[in-house]
Amino acid sequence: xxxxxxxxxxxxxxxxxxxxxxxxxxxxxxxxxxxxxxxxxxxxxxxxxxxxxxxxxxxxxxxxxxxxxxxxxxxxxxxxxxxxxxxxxxxxxxxxxxxxxxxxxxxxxxxxxxxxxxxxxxxxxxxxxxxxxxxxxxxxxxxxxxxxxxxxxxxxxxxxxxxxxxxxxxxxxxxxxxxxxxxxxxxxxxxxxxxxxxxxxxxxxxxxxxxxxxxxxxxxxxxxxxxxxxxxxxxxxxxxxxxxxxxx
Numbered sequence: 001x002x003x004x005x006x007x008x009x010x011x012x013x014x015x016x017x018x019x020x021x022x023x024x025x026x027x028x029x030x031x032x033x034x035x036x037x038x039x040x041x042x043x044x045x046x047x048x049x050x051x052x053x054x055x056x057x058x059x060x061x062x063x064x065x066x067x068x069x070x071x072x073x074x075x076x077x078x079x080x081x082x083x084x085x086x087x088x089x090x091x092x093x094x095x096x097x098x099x100x101x102x103x104x105x106x107x108x109x110x111x112x113x114x115x116x117x118x119x120x121x122x123x124x125x126x127x128x129x130x131x132x133x134x135x136x137x138x139x140x141x142x143x144x145x146x147x148x149x150x151x152x153x154x155x156x157x158x159x160x161x162x163x164x165x166x167x168x169x170x171x172x173x174x175x176x177x178x179x180x181x182x183x184x185x186x187x188x189x190x191x192x193x194x195x196x197x198x199x200x201x202x203x204x205x206x207x208x209x210x211x212x213x214x215x216x217x218x219x220x221x222x223x224x225x226x227x228x229x230x231x232x233x234x235x236x237x238x239x240x241x242x243x244x245x246x247x248x
Contacts, residue, residue: 008198009225011248012232018246019235025242029234030060031172033068043080045127045173047071050080051102052165053116053156054109062101069100076100079113082126086118112154119152131175138166138177159212160186167230184215185229190240197244 018024037044051067070076076096078084085093094103094110103109124130134140142162150157156165164186169175177183185191192214195201200217201209209217218229239246 004199005221008200008221009227011198012222012225012227012235014248015235015239015246016227016231019238024235024238024246027234027238030064031168033061033064034172035068035071039174042126043071043077045131045169045175046080046082048168048173049120049127049156049165050082050085050113050116052161052168053112053154054103055161056155058104066100066102070096070102073099082117082121085114086121088114090114116153116156119149123149123152127169131169131177136176136178138179138182141166141177159184159215160188163215163230164233167233180230181228183228183230185218185233185236187211187214187218188237190237191233193240194236 015024019027031048034047037047047067051063055063070079076099079093079096079102090110093114094106097103097110097113098106103113120127120130124133130144131141134144145153146157146159146162155161163184166177166180166183167186170177170180187195192201192206195214195218196203196206200221201214205214215229218232222229222232
C-alpha cells in the first residue's frame, strides 16, 4: 500500500468520525425530508425512486421538499401511484407534478416520471417486486436497471444516480441489498471537489475524467480498507457543502 493510499484511508476514517460526531457542520440529508412512511406503506419505495429520477442539476433540498409537499397533498399524492402515473394523460400528470415544482421541466420531467412508472408497473407491479426479482442483490439489480431495461429507466439508470439511488433505498427505504459493498460513490460536484482535495484525482483530472472513472479510482484506493466507497458519500458531501470548515 502506497503512502498516498495510506493517507487517504486515514483521512477518510477521520472524516467518517467527524461526520458522525457533528464536526462537519449541518448534516441533514435532502432525503431526510420525507413523510416517514413505514414498511407497509405502498408508496414507500416509490417515494424514494421517482423523485430521484428528476434530480439533475438542481437543488436536492428543494427537490425533496417539493416531493413532500406533493405527497402531503391528497390530490397530488397519486403521482406516486405508478399505475396511475404510467397511464394517465400527460396534461394531468404535468399539472400534478408542477403543482409544487416537483417537476421543473414541463416535458422531459413528465416523460421521465411516466416512463419509469410504466416500466416498473408493467414488468414488476411495484418497486418492491423489482428488487425481489433481483434477489435483493445489488449486482443483479444493476444489470436489470442499467442493461436489460436501461431505456425504461431514463436518468435513474445513469452511473451516478443509480448508485446513489441504491444507497438511498437502503438508508431510507428499509431495503437490504446483498453485495452492497459494490455500490460506488456518486461523484457529484461536492464529491469531486473532495476527491481533488484528498488527492484521489488531480484538478486537471476533475475536468477530464468521467464520473465512472472517478468512482473506479475511489474503489481501487479504498480496496481492503474496510470502507465501502458509498459510505464516503455523506461525509464528503457535507465536508464540501459546508465549505470545508473541518480541517484534516
